[in-house]
Amino acid sequence: MATFVKILIGSILAAYLAMKWTAPSFHPESLKGARVLVTGASSGIGEQMAYHYARFGAQIVITARREKVLQQVAEKCLSLGAQKALYIPADMANESDPDRVVDFALEKLGGLDYLVLNHIGPTTFGMWEGDVEHTRWLMKVNFLSYIQMAWRALPSLEQSKGSLVVVSSLLGKMPNPFTLPYSSTKFALNGFFGSLYHELAMKKSNVSISICTLGLIDTDSAMDKVRFVKYAKGRYKYTSLPRHRGRIKYHHHWSNKTTGPLLSVVHTSHNSNKRLVSFNNKLLHPELLQLHSMNNICLQH
Numbered sequence: 435m436a437t438f439v440k441i442l443i444g445s446i447l448a449a450y451l452a453m454k455w456t457a458p459s460f461h462p463e464s465l466k467g468a469r470v471l472v473t474g475a476s477s478g479i480g481e482q483m484a485y486h487y488a489r490f491g492a493q494i495v496i497t498a499r500r501e502k503v504l505q506q507v508a509e510k511c512l513s514l515g516a517q518k519a520l521y522i523p524a525d526m527a528n529e530s531d532p533d534r535v536v537d538f539a540l541e542k543l544g545g546l547d548y549l550v551l552n553h554i555g556p557t558t559f560g561m562w563e564g565d566v567e568h569t570r571w572l573m574k575v576n577f578l579s580y581i582q583m584a585w586r587a588l589p590s591l592e593q594s595k596g597s598l599v600v601v602s603s604l605l606g607k608m609p610n611p612f613t614l615p616y617s618s619t620k621f622a623l624n625g626f627f628g629s630l631y632h633e634l635a636m637k638k639s640n641v642s643i644s645i646c647t648l649g650l651i652d653t654d655s656a657m658d659k660v661r662f663v664k665y666a667k668g669r670y671k672y673t674s675l676p677r678h679r680g681r682i683k684y685h686h687h688w689s690n691k692t693t694g695p696l697l698s699v700v701h702t703s704h705n706s707n708k709r710l711v712s713f714n715n716k717l718l719h720p721e722l723l724q725l726h727s728m729n730n731i732c733l734q735h
């Protein structure tokens with residue numbers, strides 16, 4: 435019995451130490467004065483991320499299309515403790531704007547430590563009715579502008595040993611009905627930045643990439659889209675697609691709840707620390723900021 439207790443205590447101790455050893459470390463002071471560019475920061479998650487960086491005393495540039503709202507967000511960032519808070523209105527569907535925004539941040543901040551790519555163009559969820567033009571436009575906003583900005587910022591991030599943070603979605607991992615254009619852009623992001631992660635590793639790059647795969651989070655725009663999905667699910671009596679059974683798995687993860695597990699993230703590397711982060715108040719504080727120090731993140735499924 436005594437031996438058993440010793441082994442048990444030893445195992446618990448070893449497991450505890452292993453957890454401690456592999457847990458990502460987060461040093462709030464590392465964000466003091468950090469030079470951060472956050473896109474899609476006039477509302478929702480981007481706005482909240484800007485406030486979190488502000489609380490840690492970062493120097494921030496925010497961007498989105500609505501200038502007036504950006505101005506208000508920047509003022510709040512300053513009141514929360516940001517060392518600098520600048521804004522630049524831009525439309526990511528416009529071919530030159532992604533570069534213009536990065537250049538602005540590089541010039542005003544003297545380089546970048548964090549590039550947080552988060553914006554998305556408005557899209558409604560519904561049955562695919564062949565709107566190729568909208569999908570092409572959404573690809574520009576949600577995907578092509580991301581790779582353009584990342585490329586433009588990479589030399590500076592390389593110099594600063596910085597982080598590239600890409601906000602993606604569960605819908606970039608699991609095909610679902612009613613979300614085709616949006617989902618395609620998120621699959622593209624995961625493919626591109628997942629592959630870039632490997633190439634940067636091969637080049638022994640200093641830049642860390644975090645792909646944040648979010649589940650449903652109750653931002654105004656997301657809840658609008660979900661309202662349609664609830665309606666459509668009733669309308670189409672969506673139960674199963676017999677011909678595809680066994681080949682494609684449909685996961686019904688839409689939920690009425692706005693408070694369920696919101697962001698679930700798992701390391702893709704050897705260890706598998708899972709963490710859940712909620713949107714209101716606690717989003718990214720400090721957990722999301724910890725994510726920047728991880729190499730690559732995706733949802734476990």
Ligand code: NAP
Pocket residue numbers: 473474475476477478479480497498499500503524525526527551552553554555556575601602603604647648649650651652653654655656
């Ligand atoms: P949101 O509230 O709709 O915010 C979108 C942001 O993008 C706004 O700041 C918007 O500002 C900006 N934007 C829209 N069109 C733009 C354009 N053409 N050019 C530049 N900026 C543009 O979205 P959210 O719910 O916070 O989502 C943020 C991120 O999380 C997205 O990447 C999304 O895919 C991801 N995500 C969210 C959820 C969720 O449930 N909320 C789930 C999974 C993943 P302006 O209108 O001022 O331009």
